[in-house]
Structure formats: C-alpha cells, structure tokens
Amino acid sequence: MLRSAIDEGAVRRQGAGADPGEGSSRLASGDPRRIAADPAPALSRRRFLRASGLIAAAAALGGGANLGSIGRALAAAAWGSVLATFDGQPIHYNGADPSYAAGDSGYGPRWQALELVQRYCHAKQWTSSKKWPGVARPYQAFDAATAPIGFARHANGGATAPVPGDTLVFAKTTAWPTGHVALVSGVSATKITFVQQNVGTAAKASLPSAHSATGYRIDAGTKYPPVRGWLHHVAPGGYPAPLGERAVFTYYFYWYDTQTGTHVRAPDVLTDHPPATPTITFRGTAWHRKQIEDALYAGVDVLLPVYWVGGEHRFWAEPGVVNLARALEEVRLSGRTPPAVGMFYDTNSLQGLDLRTKAARDTHYAGVRFFFRAVPKRYWAKADGDRPVIWYYFSLPLGGYDSGFLADLSARFEAEFGVRPYIVLERDWVVRQPDLVGWDSTDAFGGVPTTFSARVADVGPGYDDRALVGHLPGYTGRVIDREDGELYRRGLTEAVLSGAPWLAIDTWNELHEATDVAETVEYGRQYLDITHEYSAYFKAGSLPAGRRIETPYADSTSVSTVLGASDVSRGLTLVPSTRDDESLHVPVVEAGQAGRRTVFVAPDAPEAYLYFHVDDGFYFNVPVPIRIDVTYFDEGFEPIRLDYDAAPAASDWNADTMYRLVDLAVRADTRQWKTANVTLRDARFCGHENLASDFRLTTFDGHPLTVSTVVVTKLG
Numbered sequence: 001m002l003r004s005a006i007d008e009g010a011v012r013r014q015g016a017g018a019d020p021g022e023g024s025s026r027l028a029s030g031d032p033r034r035i036a037a038d039p040a041p042a043l044s045r046r047r048f049l050r051a052s053g054l055i056a057a058a059a060a061l062g063g064g065a066n067l068g069s070i071g072r073a074l075a076a077a078a079w080g081s082v083l084a085t086f087d088g089q090p091i092h093y094n095g096a097d098p099s100y101a102a103g104d105s106g107y108g109p110r111w112q113a114l115e116l117v118q119r120y121c122h123a124k125q126w127t128s129s130k131k132w133p134g135v136a137r138p139y140q141a142f143d144a145a146t147a148p149i150g151f152a153r154h155a156n157g158g159a160t161a162p163v164p165g166d167t168l169v170f171a172k173t174t175a176w177p178t179g180h181v182a183l184v185s186g187v188s189a190t191k192i193t194f195v196q197q198n199v200g201t202a203a204k205a206s207l208p209s210a211h212s213a214t215g216y217r218i219d220a221g222t223k224y225p226p227v228r229g230w231l232h233h234v235a236p237g238g239y240p241a242p243l244g245e246r247a248v249f250t251y252y253f254y255w256y257d258t259q260t261g262t263h264v265r266a267p268d269v270l271t272d273h274p275p276a277t278p279t280i281t282f283r284g285t286a287w288h289r290k291q292i293e294d295a296l297y298a299g300v301d302v303l304l305p306v307y308w309v310g311g312e313h314r315f316w317a318e319p320g321v322v323n324l325a326r327a328l329e330e331v332r333l334s335g336r337t338p339p340a341v342g343m344f345y346d347t348n349s350l351q352g353l354d355l356r357t358k359a360a361r362d363t364h365y366a367g368v369r370f371f372f373r374a375v376p377k378r379y380w381a382k383a384d385g386d387r388p389v390i391w392y393y394f395s396l397p398l399g400g401y402d403s404g405f406l407a408d409l410s411a412r413f414e415a416e417f418g419v420r421p422y423i424v425l426e427r428d429w430v431v432r433q434p435d436l437v438g439w440d441s442t443d444a445f446g447g448v449p450t451t452f453s454a455r456v457a458d459v460g461p462g463y464d465d466r467a468l469v470g471h472l473p474g475y476t477g478r479v480i481d482r483e484d485g486e487l488y489r490r491g492l493t494e495a496v497l498s499g500a501p502w503l504a505i506d507t508w509n510e511l512h513e514a515t516d517v518a519e520t521v522e523y524g525r526q527y528l529d530i531t532h533e534y535s536a537y538f539k540a541g542s543l544p545a546g547r548r549i550e551t552p553y554a555d556s557t558s559v560s561t562v563l564g565a566s567d568v569s570r571g572l573t574l575v576p577s578t579r580d581d582e583s584l585h586v587p588v589v590e591a592g593q594a595g596r597r598t599v600f601v602a603p604d605a606p607e608a609y610l611y612f613h614v615d616d617g618f619y620f621n622v623p624v625p626i627r628i629d630v631t632y633f634d635e636g637f638e639p640i641r642l643d644y645d646a647a648p649a650a651s652d653w654n655a656d657t658m659y660r661l662v663d664l665a666v667r668a669d670t671r672q673w674k675t676a677n678v679t680l681r682d683a684r685f686c687g688h689e690n691l692a693s694d695f696r697l698t699t700f701d702g703h704p705l706t707v708s709t710v711v712v713t714k715l716g
Contacts, residue, residue, distance in 0.1 A: 080111060083203035086185055086195040087165070089120045091203040098198050106130050114138050116197040117167050117181045124165070126150055126233040128333075139179025142169040142228040145278070145286060150333040151231040158229070161216040162187055167231040168194055168218075176225040184230065192218055234335035240301075242382040243340070248535045249302040249381075249391075250295065250505035250517070251344055254288070254320040255313075257281045262316055263512075271467040271514040273521040282320030288327035291509070294519060295339050296331075298528050299535025300505065302340045302381040304391055308349035309367030317349075321374045328379050340381035342389035343371045351397045355405035364405065365412050372417060387422035391439065394426040403431040427453065427653060438653055439504070449480060450491035452686055454652040457495035460506035461488040461527055464514040485530055486550070488517070490616055492534035493549050496542065497621055498649030498686070503538050505531060551617025558713040559618050563587075564594030571615035572712055575691045582609050583691060588706060590633045593673055595708035598698070607700045611693035614685045614712055621649045621686050625715040628695070629677040630664060636703035640664040642678060644695035649686040658688040664697070673708065679715065 077083070079102075082090040092111035094100060101109030107122065107130050108115035114135070121127050127148060134146035147153055151167070154160040162168070162184045170180035182196035185204070193206040207227075209218045218227045255263045258279055264270060278286040295303060305324060308317045324341070331338040345367065353360040372380070372388060380388040390409075395401060410420045424437045438453040451458045462482035469477045482488065495503050509518040517527035537543050552571070553559055559571025565587040567574055574596060577585045584599040585608075598608035619626070623646075632640060642664045647657035665676035685694035699705045 077201055083201055084195065086183060087120070087124075089116065089123060091116060091195055091197055093201060093203075094198045096200060111197050113181050113196055113198045114141075116195075117141075117183060120165075120183055121148070121167070121233070124233070137172070137178040138181040139169065139172040139228065141167065141181055141231060147231065149330045150233060150236065150335070152234050152335070153229055154232060155229040156227045157215045157217045159215050160232070161211055162192065162230040163232065165233070168192075169228045169231065170220065170225045171228050173225040179225060179228075237332045237335050237337040239332070239378040240337060240340035240381070242385065243301065243389075246501050246503075246539045246541065247301040248299055248503045248505065248538060249304055249342070250298075250300050250508040251510070252291070252295075252303040252305045252508045253510050254282045254305055254324060255308075255316050256511075257283060257316060259283065266471060268512060269467040269471055270511045271464050272511045272516050272523070274509075274511065275519055275521060282316050282323060285323050285327040285330055288324045289330055291518065292327055292331050292338055293336075294525075294528055295508070296336060298505075298517070298531040299539070300339050300508075300531075302342050302389070303508070304342050304344035304381075304389075304504075305371075306344045306346050307367060307371055308346050309370075310349065310363060313349055318370060318374070321371055325375045325379065329376075338379070341375050341379050342381035342391055343368065344391045345393065347393045347395065347397050352399045354400035355398060356400050356402050360399075361405055361408050365409060368409065368413065368421075369416065372413075377417075383422040386419050388417075388419070389424060390421045391424040392426060392429065395429045401429075401431075406431060424456070449487055449692075450494055450687065451692055452494075452498050452500060452649045452651070452688065454650055455500055456502045456504050457498050457500040457649070458504045458506050459488070459491035459495050460515050461485070461491075461517055462514065465512060468512065485526060488527065488530055489534070490549050490551065492530070492538070493543065493547065494616055494620060494649070494686075496534070496537050497549075500650040503535070549617040549620055551615050553615040554617035556618055558711055559615055560709065560711040561612070562709050563596040563707060564589075567596075571618050572710060573613045573615075574710075575611040575613060575693050582607060583611055584608065585610055590635075590706055591671070591673060593633075593708055595633060595706045597706040598704045600702060600704070603702075605702075607698050608704065609690075609696045609698045610705065610707060611689065611691050611696045612710060613687070613692065614694045616685075619683075619685050619712070619714070621684050623682050623684060625679060625681050626683060627677050627679050627713045627715055628664075629675055629709075629711040629713070630697065630707060631673060631675045631709040632665070632667075633706035633708070634667050634670045634672050634674045635706065636667050636699070637669055638699045638701050638703050639666045640676070640705060641698050641700075642695060643689065643698070644680060644683050645685055645688045645693075646680075646682045647686065647688050648684055651686075651688070659696075667699075675709075 077093050079093060079095045081093045083093050084091045094111040101112055103110055105115055105119065107119040118131055122130050127150060132141060132148040135141050135148065140146045141148065142153060144153070154162070164184050164186060166184040168182045168184060170176065172179040180196070182194040184192060185195050186193040189211060190208060191206045192209045193204065195204055196202070199205070207218050207220055207224070209216065220226050258264055258281055264280070274280040278290050280287050292303070305321060307321065328338045328341070349367070350364060353363060355361055355364060368390065383389055406423060414420050422437070424439050425431070426439055437455045439456045439458065449460050449462065463478060463480040466477035466479060469475055480487070505517055507515045509516045511520070517531050519525050519528060548554065556571060561570065561572040561574055562568040563574060575583060577583060582601065582605070584601060585596045586599055588595055588597045596610065598610060600608045628642065630640070640663070642662050643659040644662070645658050646660040647654060651657065662678050662680070664678050665674070687694060689696060697705060697707060
C-alpha cells in the first residue's frame, strides 16, 4: 500500500509524461481509496514525507518509525475523510495520489486543491458561480486573463501582504504541473500558515515569510512550487449614478473581431491599431473590460456603443452589446463603479427607411428594445432624473421622417420600460421638441476636431482615413493632423471654456478614421493621459491658473491669409474645397494678382461661399472689437455679404446669431482689386457655421466672388 503511494506521489514531483491536469485521473473507477500502481521512480523516505505531509505522522509514531508503520497510519485516513476545518469549511483527504478525483462536488473534482478554494469563496458569497470560469488548473487562478472576477491579484514580493481568507496561488513547475492553491489561515512577521487539500494529510502547513520596506515575500523553499501571489476578495463597486451637472461621453466602437476579420481586414482597413492583448473582439468580455477600465482612468462617465440595427449587422451588434453588459458587471464585481451606458443609434443602419411608416418604426424600435433589454437598467446612462439616453447620428441616410417617430419611440419605450427616453439629435434633424438636446457632429465623426451645441462640446484628436484609399472607389482620403496631441488639448481647453455641460470625446476607438483616444500601437496611452487630465478640468468647470488655448497666434494682434494656388495662412484659414457643395472654390489670377474664386455647384445655385476659420488661440468665445479687412476683385454689381458667428459656444441652434449678417461692400464692376472692411463688436467665433467655420463671405444671384487677402485685427 505505502509503496504504491510513494510511486504515484512521485508523478507530481518528477514530471514524467503528459500533464494530466488537476482533477484528471489515471485510475479506473471504483474504490475511491484505490492507488494506481504505475511504475515511477522511488522517492527517498524524507522527500516523500515532506511532500505528502506525513512528517507529523512519522513523529507521532516515534523517531524509529519505518515505512510500514507510516503506511498503516496513512491507511487509517479514509479517502474523503475530514482532516480539518477552516472557517466552517471541511478539508477532505484525497489519498496519496494527487491526480485522483472521484466525481464532482459542484465546486470541482473531489477532493482537489481547487475544489476547496472554490467552495470556500462561494460559501463566503464572494463568487456567483461555483467554479471560476477559465480556471482549469490551479496556477491559472493568477493569470490576468482567467483570474476570478471580484479578486485583486497581489504578486509575491509586492507591497500588499496577504490576510486570512486570501487564496495563495503557486506556480506551475515540472514537479507540480498544475500548480497549487491554498487558503491563508494566519499571517505573522516570520511565517504564513495556510490550509489546503490534496497534499496528503497535510491539511495545515506553513512557509517562512518576510515583510520589509520593499514588500511581502513568501519563501516556498523546496516543499512547494514558487508562490505567484495571492487573491484578495474586494467589495463590489457601485452602480453608475444619474448624470450630474457635467459629464463626459465617448463614442464606443465595438464592431471589431479578429476571428472573422470583421472591421479589421480589407476593405475595412485600420489606420490605427489596437494592442496585441487583449485580442480586440466583440466576442467575450476581456477586450470590453479593458476598454471599460481605461475609460474609467480617462474620466469617462458614459460609453455610447455605436449600435447598428438588424440585417447583416446583427451577428456583431447584438452579442457585442450583451458582452459589454457582462463586462460592466465584471468590473463592478472587481470593486469599481463602471461608467454608464447610453445608446448611440447609428442611422446608417436605417438606410432608406421612411420613419413615417409603421414598418420602419417597428424596425427602428426593435433596435432600441434589444439594446435596453441587453443592458441592465442599473447601467443605463440617465439624464433628467431616470431617463435613459438615446443619441442619434444624422438623418441623412433615412428615406424620410417626421416628429411622429419620436412620439412613437417615447410611447413604446414608456409602455415597456416605464420611463421616457432622453433624446439627443444631431443638428441636421428638423424636429424640435422640449425634451430634445441638440448635438452637432458637423460632417461626420472626426470631420472637424471640435464643435459645440447648447449642451454638447464634441472634441476629437484628429482624423486620418487614408488607409481606405484604394478600398473605396474614387476616395482620396482626408487628414486632420493630431499635432502630437496639441490639437486635442486645444479642443478640450475650448470645451472647458465653452460652458457646455456635456463633453463628447469623438471617438474612443474609431480605428479606420484614426479618431481614437484609446490605447493604440501608434500612440500608446498618450491620448488616454490627455483625456484623464482634461476631463477633470471639464468636470470642475475651470482650467488651472495660467492655462489658455495655446497656439502660435495666442499673443498676436492680427491674423491673416493670402489666397492663391497655395494659400499662405497666418492664423486665418480658408476651409479647403473638398466636395461638390456650396463651399467650392478654385485658384485664379486676375489683373496680375492671385486669389480664390467661388464656384457655383449648379447653374441655378443661389449662392457660393468662402468659409474661414480663425485661430482659436487668437480669438474664441470672448467678444472683443475686431476689424475684418477683405481685398476682393471688383466684378459684377452684387453686394458682398459677411456672415459671422456671434453665438456663445454653448448655444442652441440659432441662424440669427450663428450666421449674423453684415454687408461688407457693394461692387461696381470696375475690374480692379479693392479693399473693404467692417468692424464687429459681438463676434464669438466658436465654429458654429458650416464646416466648423467662424465666418463666411458670399455673393448671390450667380456671380462669383474673388478674394486675395483677408485680415482680422483686434482693436484694443
């Protein structure tokens, strides 16, 4: 009997053959006390006693105890018998074969080391499941990817000492191919005591330890494999509170999946790239959880998952939301309060639908219903008391709509969930209701770096979609330089100064268009750190003393642009002509002088514009008297009109203030270059006009406008 026990116990220590894994058995079913007689190298008596925990038994039999007497003592302990108890939990004897298990207790194979630990933690109500997902072998309990939810990992040698009830995790070695786990029962200045199953009769054991200024370290010596660390249960975090006066949102793209290549391979080519681990995928919770934890660090209050309804999108849109909700709970159980979640409804998924029809409204509401059923109510982003936020992209993809679709949405939602939703609409929606909040995406995500509405300051770090060139027919790409973070810092500074109560980070992780602030291969955590800093300023409603919008023109008294084939801009920029719309312009030469001329997109087009952006460091949101000088080519007889932004940054849409009209000059068709000026005392220049511009010049009735130079000067 003892000889067989010695030989089988050697399997763990000499590492012969494949690792069977804790709980697997090479024994036939039957008598649970049966010991396999596989041949294995013999161990010395001393080594066997140390490994099996029978030193105490040998001492009890006297110093002259022989193998036979020890074997009789071992045989007296029946398999499954209780060797000791700890905090109300029995510790069972698993015989001398560490790989043996007979059945499952519900907490794992009887009576393996992991079974005791999982049973104890569940009895303490530290875990909701009886077994730790992903932990098939004891050593895996300390791996970042598989460590049980709700426990902090403290490395051996780190600053935090263990306490009774913590789980010790031992490393995988050749001699211990599955590692080992045990429960801490006592801690002193010089040693740690613990309880365990599946180490012979050694239900209780101890190891020397040292606690110094550099940390707490346990020395496993030769008795056990090295201690990786210990798991300490943490109290669950709270649930997100309703939104306060100021809040930070971000658009969260979760459509990526490396397994299928969804949104990560051609034609969906990435410009920026995620870190290698965790693998970016909407499947499972690991990647979502990492994004949530980073969002908490960045100061984000609300994630807005970009949701597409129905059709070919369902395979990622629906499970992605479900797994995000699971990840929120995992973060909470790990001791942190996760951000809230609102719904960002990407209207591209409603392409061509007419929301004036019942069928289209049914499709539209089906997406809302699924989302808010998948995300538990306790995680909803709630504004105006208890109303969940639904944030809509622009209306352009729709085949038609009226305000009735919003009434339909509110009625259905209230009937099903007991509350009306809080609606946020992009500025192009032509519906106005008291409970709607305006939001301005201007062109698209990242189309311009910073825009404002009455409640929302929308700020992005830059834009670059050149990776899509060659994959989208005829597309030439677009770039807004990040300026090594300075563009983003300026936008966030403007957001603080704007007075808008909500900040929308545009975006968290749209990697195709490189509008991401999440961790990437290209930028590391640079933009997370910037967001962390400025989100605190935004919530405080003020900047540190001496902070301002830093640009090369912050201390200038004037800014200017000289137009031509290659514009020369010094703090004043003509918005590029990039598409067939009212902002088209071309370089020309008239009377020996270069300039830019408006182009009408159609013969019957009523107007064409030159849009200008004033450097924000030079002038933003604080009205001071200025003069605008314009050198123009005098052709035709129509007047030249200037529309300027006089609206405070945080303003509701108002054409009278955002496009305040003044006449600059009346042309006389002299075919000469002339200069005219106008003085403004109420300009704000917060980018409310099209293309996030600050003012525009135009003529009408089909006659173009040609301009060579524009200067903006502060007066006193």
